Amino acid sequence: MKAYFYDNLPGDQRLPHDSGKEVTVAELEKVGVLYFRFPDVEGVNTLAAERGYKNRDEIIVSPEKMGAIYETKVRQFFDEHLHEDEEIRYIRDGAGYFDVRNEGDEWIRIKLVKDDLIILPAGIYHRFTTDDTNYIQAMRLFKEEPKWTPLNRTEGLDENPYRQEYVTQFLKAQAEQA
Template sequence: MKAYWFNNEAGDQRLPHDSGRAVTPDYLAKLGVLYYNFNKEQDVDKLATERSYKNRDVITVSPEKLGDIYEEKVKSFFHEHLHEDEEIRYIRDGSGFFDVRSEGDEWVRIFLEKDDLIILPAGIYHRFTTDDKNYIVAMRLFKEEPKWTPLNRGPEVDINPFRKDYLQSRTA
């Protein structure tokens, strides 16, 4: 894992866009973003039990796996959105970037690779992209039946109750 302030310079979303200014796990925690590194699947099982994650699946995002729709998918994952549930991803292979909004509405970019696990809280605005290797395998965990509905940023979503709760819980 490596977290840093995103530089907003032009260029492919899959490039690092690293400003050179690091962001600490403590700061991520203030945004409500939790990070773990687990090299044993048992550790994930324990976390899943503790946090009542009852379901899981594994998704591969790559041109080999997705074929013609790969580029389209990568673009859609990169639209800024939130969910009414946590987004939990345990990276099993490859790598990619999760971008989350700071309290000052800047992007923090989080580079994740194998064995990294991230929990984004419900209500945080975020987006995802593969990196220039175009390959990631991630386990997706969820509490109940998976609901992947992304709510794209806009005036209506800004006043969503999950968004309001998130803003109240954030300590940054």
């Protein structure tokens, strides 16, 4: 895992866009993002039991697996959005980027590779893309039945109760500590 501020320069979303300003695991935790590294699935199973993740599936995002819809889907995943559930991904193969917003509404880019696991809290604005290899295989974990409902960032979405809870728990708490 490597985390840093996104450079916001034009160019393919699948390129690193590394500003050179590193972000630590502790800084990720301040915005509610949890990171783990598990060399085998047993660690994932233990975490799943501890956090109440009852269901899982696997997804491969690649042109070979997805065919003609690949480019459309990757652009769709890159639209800024939030979920009303935690988003948990364990990378089984390949690599990709999760971008998350910090308390200053800046993008933090998190590169994940095989054996990395990330937990994004409900209500955090984020987006995803593969890297320039165009391949990632990930296990998705869920507390209940698998669902993946993105709510794209629009005016008024900040009033969503899951967004409000996220802001109160992480962003306001961070502002109060500053």
